Amino acid sequence: xxxEPIDPASPAPSDFIRDIVAQHVAEKRYPKIITxxxxxxxxxxxxxxxxAICIDFGIARENNGQCNLRMDDTNPAKEEVExxxxxxxxxxxxxxxxxxxxxxxxxxxxxxxxxxxNGRPDYHLAAASPGSGLADAEPFxxxxxxxxxxxxxxxxxxxxxxYVCDLSAKDxxxxxxxxxxxxxxxxxxxxxxxxxxxxxxxxKAGEFPDGARSLRAKIDMAAPNMWLxxxxxxxxxxxxxxxxxxxxxxxxxxxYAHCLSDYIEGVTHSLCSLEFTDHxxxxxxxxxxxxxxxxxxxxxxxxxxxxxYTLVSKRKLIHLVxxxxxxxxxxGWDDPRMPTISGIRRRGVPASAVRRFAIxxxxxxxxxxxxxxVFEHAIREELNTLAQRRLAxxxxxxLVLTNLAAGEIIxxxxxxxxxxxxxxxxxVHLTREIFIESDDFAEVPPPKYFRLKPGGEVRLKYACxxxxxxxxxxxxxxxxxxxCTADLTxxxxxxxxxxxxxxTIHWVSATECxxxxxxxxxxxxxxxxxxxxxxxxxxxxxxxLEVVTAKLEPSLKGATTEQYFQFERLGYFVLDPKDAQPAxxxxxRTISLKDTWAKAPGxx
RNA sequence: UGCCUGAUGGUGUAAUGGUAGCACAGGCGACUUUGACUCGCCUAGUCAUGGUUCGAAUCCAUGUCGGGCAGCCA
Numbered sequence: 293x294x295x296e297p298i299d300p301a302s303p304a305p306s307d308f309i310r311d312i313v314a315q316h317v318a319e320k321r322y323p324k325i326i327t328x329x330x331x332x333x334x335x336x337x338x339x340x341x342x343x344a345i346c347i348d349f350g351i352a353r354e355n356n357g358q359c360n361l362r363m364d365d366t367n368p369a370k371e372e373v374e375x376x377x378x379x380x381x382x383x384x385x386x387x388x389x390x391x392x393x394x395x396x397x398x399x400x401x402x403x404x405x406x407x408x409x410n411g412r413p414d415y416h417l418a419a420a421s422p423g424s425g426l427a428d429a430e431p432f433x434x435x436x437x438x439x440x441x442x443x444x445x446x447x448x449x450x451x452x453x454x455y456v457c458d459l460s461a462k463d464x465x466x467x468x469x470x471x472x473x474x475x476x477x478x479x480x481x482x483x484x485x486x487x488x489x490x491x492x493x494x495x496k497a498g499e500f501p502d503g504a505r506s507l508r509a510k511i512d513m514a515a516p517n518m519w520l521x522x523x524x525x526x527x528x529x530x531x532x533x534x535x536x537x538x539x540x541x542x543x544x545x546x547x548y549a550h551c552l553s554d555y556i557e558g559v560t561h562s563l564c565s566l567e568f569t570d571h572x573x574x575x576x577x578x579x580x581x582x583x584x585x586x587x588x589x590x591x592x593x594x595x596x597x598x599x600x601y602t603l604v605s606k607r608k609l610i611h612l613v614x615x616x617x618x619x620x621x622x623x624g625w626d627d628p629r630m631p632t633i634s635g636i637r638r639r640g641v642p643a644s645a646v647r648r649f650a651i652x653x654x655x656x657x658x659x660x661x662x663x664x665x666v667f668e669h670a671i672r673e674e675l676n677t678l679a680q681r682r683l684a685x686x687x688x689x690x691l692v693l694t695n696l697a698a699g700e701i702i703x704x705x706x707x708x709x710x711x712x713x714x715x716x717x718x719x720v721h722l723t724r725e726i727f728i729e730s731d732d733f734a735e736v737p738p739p740k741y742f743r744l745k746p747g748g749e750v751r752l753k754y755a756c757x758x759x760x761x762x763x764x765x766x767x768x769x770x771x772x773x774x775x776c777t778a779d780l781t782x783x784x785x786x787x788x789x790x791x792x793x794x795x796t797i798h799w800v801s802a803t804e805c806x807x808x809x810x811x812x813x814x815x816x817x818x819x820x821x822x823x824x825x826x827x828x829x830x831x832x833x834x835x836x837l838e839v840v841t842a843k844l845e846p847s848l849k850g851a852t853t854e855q856y857f858q859f860e861r862l863g864y865f866v867l868d869p870k871d872a873q874p875a876x877x878x879x880x881r882t883i884s885l886k887d888t889w890a891k892a893p894g895x896x
Numbered sequence: 897u898g899c900c901u902g903a904u905g906g907u908g909u910a911a912u913g914g915u916a917g918c919a920c921a922g923g924c925g926a927c928u929u930u931g932a933c934u935c936g937c938c939u940a941g942u943c944a945u946g947g948u949u950c951g952a953a954u955c956c957a958u959g960u961c962g963g964g965c966a967g968c969c970a
Binding site for chain 2: 306307311330331332334364366367369370460461464465468469470471472473474475502503506515516517518519521524526527528529543545546547550566567568569570571572573593595600606652653654655656657658659660661662663665666668669670672676681707710711740742743751752753754755756757782784789792793794795796797798858860861862863885886887888889890892895
């Protein structure tokens with residue numbers, strides 16, 4: 293196994309779960325640490341899942357272990373293959389270069405093997421050798437364990453620990469009681485083993501309609517923990533499954549399938565979010581009841597990641613996408629404003645930044661809200677080192693350098709990334725007519741404005757200092773052209789290159805630039821907690837997208853979707869992977885640069 | 897009125913009986929051919945009340961406040 297260099301985003305984190313794992317490693321409790329990431333394929337992964345992925349895979353990679361990607365697909369009514377594919381893509385993207393070697397996939401088509409361990413029957417499914425080419429491998433699927441799960445259920449029935457119940461859904465609810473009031477035993481609770489076995493087999497054979505019967509664990513209807521009041525193990529659903537087709541009409545419920553899926557895969561540490569804490573006694577009950585021959589997995593819970601200015605609820609995201617797409621203000625699940633992994637990726641956020649954020653959020657049991665500024669900071673930090681600098685003007689104003697001849701071209705050397713140890717350069721051409729940012733000129737400058745103003749001087753980045761001699765306006769009084777003089781002796785390498793002026797602005801040649809559609813994205817919601825009043829649609833940020841036609845330096849014609857760019861003084865940008873074409877440049881703004889001036893009294 | 901779970905600056909997170917630290921955010925300044933980056937300084941915290949102890953964010957008790965649980969969802 294190759295040892296990954298310590299990721300800057302995870303400088304040996306320590307938390308209560310890692311402490312437990314470290315102790316288990318120290319006492320050699322398991323031959324190998326195996327975790328799992330178990331999404332249900334009923335929606336797209338979002339930033340909240342990123343934290344779970346980073347914990348599950350992070351703990352695996354720190355312990356030379358493995359993390360299985362498993363579809364928790366026990367409810368065919370809600371799940372689709374489209375989601376399976378999207379989840380696999382997102383997980384692979386997020387862990388690429390960081391924990392690929394820990395990704396647990398199984399051989400394609402493999403199902404748990406029946407085996408005997410210490411004279412006891414068992415089912416086990418090992419991963420395809422992790423990391424070594426996953427060509428003939430696929431994620432794990434809970435649905436691929438249906439035979440094993442059924443066999444285990446039969447065993448529970450034989451032990452008298454499960455029974456077939458004929459109560460309707462409503463009656464089941466009534467019998468369950470309430471948190472502060474004990475439930476009552478189902479009238480079907482004391483059926484004989486033989487009758488239960490027969491009925492369960494007939495449930496499987498499809499003899500009964502949906503909801504007519506269920507298989508229940510026989511635990512304690514008076515238990516203070518609601519999940520121990522004879523929870524359902526199987527329900528009848530005459531519904532085709534995206535993996536198993538029409539093979540089954542009974543489907544296991546989460547609590548029954550999850551713990552056994554963990555066990556079948558040899559998972560050692562089953563990490564989940566806080567709301568499953570109440571389920572843990574049931575998780576343990578099922579596993580312990582079966583007298584299984586191999587070490588049992590254990591569940592540990594942590595608090596979810598909940599960032600401000602967005603939503604991390606699958607149900608609400610579905611609502612958001614449905615509404616937004618039909619109303620036309622959102623392009624879909626991967627809209628660059630969405631908190632989905634696919635949206636974040638399309639926006640141009642590097643996976644390393646997502647990891648840095650998710651890992652930095654920490655692992656605790658405290659229900660917390662993380663300011664989105666922390667994410668934005670992580671994005672800027674990663675992109676600062678990754679992005680190639682380029683010149684681009686978003687809202688152009690024409691500027692004429694009156695002392696340059698019409699066809700004159702002055703080659704200027706521009707640095708690609710000053711953060712590199714040995715920065716490379718490229719050439720940009722200064723010409724008589726250029727564009728500058730309209731924000732970089734003010735006819736009546738506010739206090740402390742050190743950009744261009746009438747009679748004032750400013751440096752053109754990588755070029756020279758210019759002085760504004762004349763402001764040309766149209767009939768309406770709008771500035772149409774600035775006429776300036778260039779002081780060519782202030783260019784790099786020229787005698788006056790050290791001359792200081794307060795402001796430096798970006799520019800592009802008007803005769804050599806290329807046009808591009810640039811999508812300026814901002815936060816999707818206008819308030820920190822969009823769902824605080826239960827009506828998040830009301831709080832959509834009306835300025836979350838502004839589309840401009842920008843002027844770019846010509847080198848950007850060769851941009852690829854894999855490249856991160858910083859348009860100097862503006863922000864970080866990537867080619868939109870969906871809409872950009874060779875003949876049509878479309879850039880997404882990932883995030884703006886920090887803008888101290890914008891916060892100043894005179895700025896904006 | 898049951899069970900589970902939690903509480904450290906504005907936010908997140910460390911300190912595992914021994915100096916309450918770090919990051920983000922905010923403020924001030926330095927530097928700057930990006931008002932970026934970087935650097936320096938500042939603001940600001942142990943839910944409450946008792947107890948144990950030489951010493952408590954940490955252990956104990958009580959209280960307060962928050963979150964979760966009554967899907968044939970996961």
